[in-house]
Amino acid sequence: SQTIHQWPATLVQPVGSPLSLECTVEGTSNPNLYWYRQAAGRGLQLLFYSVGIGQISSEVPQNLSASRPQDRQFILSSKKLLLSDSGFYLCAWRRGDRVVVRTEAFFGQGTRLTVV
Amino acid sequence: GENVEQHPSTLSVQEGDSAVIKCTYSDSASNYFPWYKQELGKGPQLIIDIRSNVGEKKDQRIAVTLNKTAKHFSLHITETQPEDSAVYFCAARRNNNDMRFGAGTRLTVKP
Numbered sequence: 001s002q003t004i005h006q007w008p009a010t011l012v013q014p015v016g017s018p019l020s021l022e023c024t025v026e027g028t029s030n031p032n033l034y035w036y037r038q039a040a041g042r043g044l045q046l047l048f049y050s051v052g053i054g055q056i057s058s059e060v061p062q063n064l065s066a067s068r069p070q071d072r073q074f075i076l077s078s079k080k081l082l083l084s085d086s087g088f089y090l091c092a093w094r095r096g097d098r099v100v101v102r103t104e105a106f107f108g109q110g111t112r113l114t115v116v
Numbered sequence: 117g118e119n120v121e122q123h124p125s126t127l128s129v130q131e132g133d134s135a136v137i138k139c140t141y142s143d144s145a146s147n148y149f150p151w152y153k154q155e156l157g158k159g160p161q162l163i164i165d166i167r168s169n170v171g172e173k174k175d176q177r178i179a180v181t182l183n184k185t186a187k188h189f190s191l192h193i194t195e196t197q198p199e200d201s202a203v204y205f206c207a208a209r210r211n212n213n214d215m216r217f218g219a220g221t222r223l224t225v226k227p
Binding site: 092 | 217
């Protein structure tokens with residue numbers, strides 16, 4: 001079965017510090033990978049998605065970047081965090097092959113980031 | 117791009133009553149509409165989904181209806197239980213990578 005791991009679960013970082021959140025998927029190959037941010041009391045905002053190693057698409061311009069160094073690894077980074085980067089970050093995956101029976105996305109448990 | 121609106125933002129019902137959450141979308145090319153349940157401190161979990169070639173889908177106490185003409189879809193939960201309390205999100209997707217979420221509905225089921 002497929003599983004998705006995301007860490008850390010919570011993180012408190014000072015303004016101006018770097019950020020690295022990691023997400024890995026097991027039990028599948030060539031998944032589509034996604035990073036979402038959920039602000040308090042709001043919906044999910046798509047930040048980045050990737051359809052393959054080294055392929056990153058950004059949905060919104062911001063202080064964050066993403067990388068996919070391996071097929072099942074997706075990393076969210078920042079060189080200098082802002083207060084506005086606080087939120088709940090979610091990694092998700094979907095089957096990336098063309099013939100899909102179900103097209104739902106599976107989410108990780110999330111990382112609550114607080115920038116102080 | 118796609119814009120998904122979800123109502124209400126909060127919903128409180130008595131145990132055993134029904135709950136209905138409604139969403140509208142703007143892009144007529146959207147063809148996949150999932151609903152997610154998010155419990156406190158956890159990631160969203162898919163509970164039911166519907167494709168644009170289907171008008172209604174049911175899974176035990178949960179059902180989803182889709183009106184393509186009006187571009188709206190709804191989640192119906194019958195015989196609600198306290199464990200149904202959570203935040204529910206609707207979403208609409210046009211292609212493989214463009215899934216837009218509603219702002220969420222906090223459902224509280226009072227025992």
